[in-house]
Amino acid sequence: MDAPRPAAATPVEPSGREDLDGRARLLAALRKPGSRGQVVAGLLLAAVGFAGVTQVQANRKDDTYVGARQGDLIQLINTLSLASDRAEAQITKLEKTRDALGNDTQARRTALLRARQQADTLGILAGTMPAEGPGVRVTVSDKNTGVGTNQLIDGLQELRDAGAEVIELNDSVRVVASTYLEDTTGGGVLADGTPLGPPYVIDAIGDPHTLATALDFTGGFISEIRGVGGTVTVQRLATVQITSLHKVQAPKYAEPGLTR
Amino acid sequence: MIAAIGLLLGVFLGLLLQPSVPVWLDPYLPIAVVAALDAVFGALRAFLDGIFDDKVFVISFVSNVLIAALIVYLGDKLGVGGQLSTGVIVVLGIRIFSNVAAIRRHIFHA
Incomplete structure (x- = not known):
């Protein structure tokens, strides 16, 4: 294919000295770049180098299973598909876990919200919150x-x-379930241990109209006060602010019973 | 000099770009590379003999590659691709060996 034909032979060196032997010619070519033949040879050699390296790398990538027998390959595929099945099962399981955790978080958030609302309610009832x-x-x-x-x-x-x-009472005593009132000798009252004197001021949060009417009926609170020589004024307010707090002490004797 | 630089450049480019071989080229590339190597060694021998001709080199290079690819293609079509490839490799290997022997004689005078 590439057999060099003597007829087409032309020396590559411009000097063209036929008496040079091969080694000298090679050294001369290496020292002196530039002839057209060298450029062409360089291009083709670049192509060969490129293709050769490409092929070597492609070969290196793929030769893992080249020598394997059919049975080995089938077993390999089976192993791989088994592993893939296992991985898929694991994915499903993990996704389920993730969903469950998400639901759990949601439920916990709801429970927390409800607990907080209940704490607010109870705090208001127990007098621990303004x-x-x-x-x-x-x-x-x-x-x-x-x-x-x-x-x-x-x-x-x-x-x-x-x-x-x-x-x-009197902007200082929060009336709760355990609140007690006691008469003192000086004419005032003792509410939860706090001495109070007239004028007594009762702040109450509720429907203003209902509260006001509840006090004012025949034989009711207002007439009773008048009967002992006092006067009562009732103000209906859009906003009553109650800031005094009741100090809660842990029950000494009572313990929570079982709820059914 | 330029030829050696070209070879290095090609190798370097191949290492740098790491091209993947297209599927349709996959069966032909190895044979084509061996055929091209045969052409290169033939050209080196001719150069050492003082009868190097760049035209001959180009033509022999291209025809070598094309014929090698054609033989593999034909072999694939006939169902004897593997055997034909082996045959081509053997023939090209023998030619490379003889060429290298001649080159060795030129360079080492032995």
Whole structure:
């Protein structure tokens, strides 16, 4: 194919000295670049080098299974498909776990929200949180110190009966489930250990109209106060702010029972 | 000099670009490379003999590659691709050996 024909032979060196032997010619060509033949040879050699390296790399990539027998290959494929099945099963399982965790997080968030709402409700009920809302402010003036615990307890009872949610005495005592009133010798009252004197101010959060009417009926709170020589003014307010707090102590004797 | 630089450049490019062989070229490339190597060694021998001709070199290079690819193609079509490839490799290998022997004689005078 490439047999060099003597007829087409032309020396590559411009000097063209035929007496040079092969080694000298090679060295001369290496030292002296530039003839057309060298450029062409360079291009083709570049192509050969490129193709050769490409083929070597392609071969290196793929020759892992070239010598393998059919049985080996089938086993290999089976192993791979098994592994892929296993990986898919694992993916499904993990996705399920992820979904479950997502649901769990959602449920926990909901539970937390509900617990927080309940804590708010209970805090208001127990008097551990400040509260505000529409309500009434009842001011009881008393010059003769005729007003005592009887009348005040009646008043609180009327207000609770009318749906008062939060009650406060004299801006300082939060009325809660355990609140007690006690008469003192000086004419005032002792509420949860705090001495109070007239004028007594009862703040209550609830429907203002209902609360006001609950106090004002024949034989009710207002007439009772008047009977002992006091005066009562009831203000209906759009916003009653109750800031005094009740200090909760952990129950000493009572323990939570089982809920069914 | 330029020829040696060209060879190095081609190898370097191949290493640098890491081209993937197209599928249709896959069966022909190895044979084509061997055929091209045969042409290169023949050209080197001719150069050492003082009868190198770039035209002959180009033509022999291209025809070598084409014929090698054609033989493989034909072999594939006839169902004897593997055997024909082996035959071509053997023939080209013998030619490369004889050419290298001649080159060796020129360079080492032995």
